Amino acid sequence: MEPRIATRMGDGSLVEMTRxxxxxxxxxxxxxxxxxxxxxxxxxxELDHLLDIxxxxxRFTAVDIGDEVVMSNDGTGTKHIGxxxxxxxxxxxxxGIDIVELWQIDYxxxxxxxxxxxxxxxxxxxxxxxxxxxxxxxxxxxGRYSKPDGPIDNWSELLPLMKVxxxxxxxxxxxxxxxxxxxxxxxHMVEAGADGIDMDTTxxxxxADFLAGLTACRMLREKYPFLGIEIGMASEFVxxxxxxxxxxxxxxxxxxxxDQLRMVQAAGGSxxxxxVNINTGKSTAWNIARAITIIKPAMEIxxxxxxxxxxxxxxxxxxxxxxxxxxxxxxxxxxxxxxxIDGY
Amino acid sequence: xxxGDPLGMEGxxxxxxxxxxxxxxxDLVARMQMTRRMRLKxxxxxxxxxxxxxxxxxxxxxxxxxxxxxxxxxxxPFTSSVRPGEAGMIEAKFNISQVLDxxxxxxxxxxxxxxxxxxxxx
Numbered sequence: 001m002e003p004r005i006a007t008r009m010g011d012g013s014l015v016e017m018t019r020x021x022x023x024x025x026x027x028x029x030x031x032x033x034x035x036x037x038x039x040x041x042x043x044x045x046e047l048d049h050l051l052d053i054x055x056x057x058x059r060f061t062a063v064d065i066g067d068e069v070v071m072s073n074d075g076t077g078t079k080h081i082g083x084x085x086x087x088x089x090x091x092x093x094x095x096g097i098d099i100v101e102l103w104q105i106d107y108x109x110x111x112x113x114x115x116x117x118x119x120x121x122x123x124x125x126x127x128x129x130x131x132x133x134x135x136x137x138x139x140x141x142x143g144r145y146s147k148p149d150g151p152i153d154n155w156s157e158l159l160p161l162m163k164v165x166x167x168x169x170x171x172x173x174x175x176x177x178x179x180x181x182x183x184x185x186x187x188h189m190v191e192a193g194a195d196g197i198d199m200d201t202t203x204x205x206x207x208a209d210f211l212a213g214l215t216a217c218r219m220l221r222e223k224y225p226f227l228g229i230e231i232g233m234a235s236e237f238v239x240x241x242x243x244x245x246x247x248x249x250x251x252x253x254x255x256x257x258x259d260q261l262r263m264v265q266a267a268g269g270s271x272x273x274x275x276v277n278i279n280t281g282k283s284t285a286w287n288i289a290r291a292i293t294i295i296k297p298a299m300e301i302x303x304x305x306x307x308x309x310x311x312x313x314x315x316x317x318x319x320x321x322x323x324x325x326x327x328x329x330x331x332x333x334x335x336x337x338x339x340x341i342d343g344y
Numbered sequence: 345x346x347x348g349d350p351l352g353m354e355g356x357x358x359x360x361x362x363x364x365x366x367x368x369x370x371d372l373v374a375r376m377q378m379t380r381r382m383r384l385k386x387x388x389x390x391x392x393x394x395x396x397x398x399x400x401x402x403x404x405x406x407x408x409x410x411x412x413x414x415x416x417x418x419x420x421p422f423t424s425s426v427r428p429g430e431a432g433m434i435e436a437k438f439n440i441s442q443v444l445d446x447x448x449x450x451x452x453x454x455x456x457x458x459x460x461x462x463x464x465x466x
Contacts, residue, residue: 061360068363068403069384070374073354093420096358098370099378127450131418131436132371133378134450193450196378226447226464228378270381305377305384312353325356332360342377342384344357 005057008327010287011280012320019055022285026050029282029289037236037256037294046338047289053330053337054285061329063336070343072099072271072307074137074200074232079105085126092132098343099228101137101198102126108141109181110150116185120192127193135228136189137198140182140213142205145174152177155241171208171242175215182216187223196228196270203260204234206241207252210260214247214267221268231264232273232309233257236294258297265304271343274298275309278319284327288316288334296339305342308335366420369395369402369411372444379446394443415443 004016017025026047034041042050053061063069076097077087088100102123104112112119119136126134146154152174158167186197197220203210217229238260240253247263255263257274264272276291291308299306313319316331335341363370369391376387388399395415401407412419418436419427431439434454441448447464455462 060356063361066400066403067361068370069361070370070377070387071354071358071362071365072374091354092365092371093422095354096362096365096367096370097354098363098365098374127453128434131366131433131440133374135378190449191453193453195375195449226379226449230378270378302383304381305387310357317353323353323356328353328356329360332357336361340384342387343374344361 005055007054008284008318008324009280010278010282010284010318012318012322012324012327014324015283017283017285019051022055022283023047023051025283025286026054026289029286030293033290033293039256039258039293039297042289042293042296042338046292049338050285050289050292050334053334054288059326061326061333063333067336069336069341070098070305070307071096072101072135072198072230072343073097074101074198074230074273075103075107075311076100084122085129088126088130088132088134092130097132099133099135099196100130101135102194103137107138107200108144109138109178109185110141110144112138112185113181116188119185120188123189123192123194133195133228135196135198135230136185136194137200137230138185139201139204140178140199140209140216141201142171142174142178142209142212145177146170150174150177159241168242168244171206171245175208175212175245178209178212179216179219182212183219186216186220186227190224190227194227196230198230198232200230200232200273201234201275202231203238206239207245208242209234210238210252210255210263211245211247214263217264217267217269228270229268230271230273230307231267231269232307233260233275236274236276256297257295258301261298261302261304261306269304271305271307272298272302273307273309275314278313278317280319284316284318284330288331291316291331292334292338295335299339299341302342307343308339308341310335310344363403364405366412366418367405368408372417372440373402375440375444375446375448391444394445415439417443
């Protein structure tokens with residue numbers, strides 16, 4: 001009888017599977033995602049490597065000495081231990097994070113605009129006390145500009161009424177406001193000494209959200225050649241809420257990581273962060289095979305650093321409040337060794 | 345890694361595959377990724393060349409402690425190891441900027457506001 005190995009589901013629950021069952025999940029994960037994303041499935045060597053990582057009963061696993069990667073840490077800290085700058089110092093000095101991020105709990109550029117001077121002051125203090133690079137981060141969060149939270153007609157209400165032209169016009173109007181707000185906040189943060197700007201969960205509201213991030217990125221790059229600009233995505237696929245928006249003549253709707261990366265590179269981004277969401281009903285083996293299959297084509301053309309999102313619920317890390325270290329470390333090792341990524 | 349991510353997950357990642365930040369040269373390699381858009385291998389090679397060490401030394405806390413002290417790149421103040429007489433925090437970033445030959449925004453702002461000449465156009 002084949003021994004059973006303790007492993008994790010995508011919701012973090014501990015289950016027991018045989019090596020053959022884990023192998024089958026890896027194969028199904030890569031085949032399913034390859035078909036969905038229209039990319040090649042993983043090679044047999046890559047699947048064998050994943051099987052070695054995921055069919056281990058070890059509590060923890062790690063990359064080889066010398067193969068370590070850079071950790072950018074969007075949303076640094078807990079917000080509930082000490083103050084925000086102490087959060088950054090703790091992550092710098094105790095955890096050994098490489099890039100820390102100042103942020104506020106209402107993680108949206110629109111929200112930050114109203115108290116940007118205070119955020120800038122916090123950045124200035126952080127810059128005096130930290131040796132690490134300190135970036136400022138928030139979500140583009142285009143939905144904030146639609147009624148009732150913002151001034152623009154809500155495209156999610158217009159679309160079901162078949163008011164497609166009005167819904168598209170509303171998104172374009174919101175996009176322009178968002179670009180202005182990202183620039184406004186970034187200008188203040190650069191003045192306060194920020195090393196970088198992070199646009200986190202870009203594309204959450206679809207193609208207009210992604211367009212705003214790319215447009216703001218290009219404007220910031222022209223103004224600040226030294227500035228770190230990180231664009232992390234919301235998911236593996238850009239939703240076509242507008243459907244016709246283009247950047248450099250290319251339609252954004254429907255873009256997967258390889259094309260997302262090309263756009264971020266063209267816009268002048270420093271770091272691109274692909275995100276592949278977790279299927280909580282499948283094993284972590286199934287999920288890691290899916291995530292690596294979808295991101296692999298991006299790694300083959302990358303000219304800038306790629307920091308894969310491996311937080312809770314993305315990149316093979318389970319969706320649960322306390323992601324288990326056995327699952328997190330397996331995902332950490334898998335991306336580095338198979339995709340040769342530049343960081344997390 | 346994603347905002348809202350709970351404390352603890354970062355610890356697993358840093359131990360499994362992280363360079364180690366200021367415990368090593370992770371912050372320096374990160375600066376090359378941010379400022380010059382260098383991929384990891386190129387960034388490690390650049391920093392190793394500037395520090396006169398091997399790329400593998402960059403994530404070795406034992407090797408990097410000495411290099412950081414020698415070059416004034418900042419060290420971690422812990423209970424039995426504090427160096428108030430050496431460069432730390434904003435002071436260390438002046439040296440990091442010089443050693444890596446890159447502008448560091450906070451250093452350039454500091455110079456601007458106290459009337460020191462800037463080395464870079466930012």
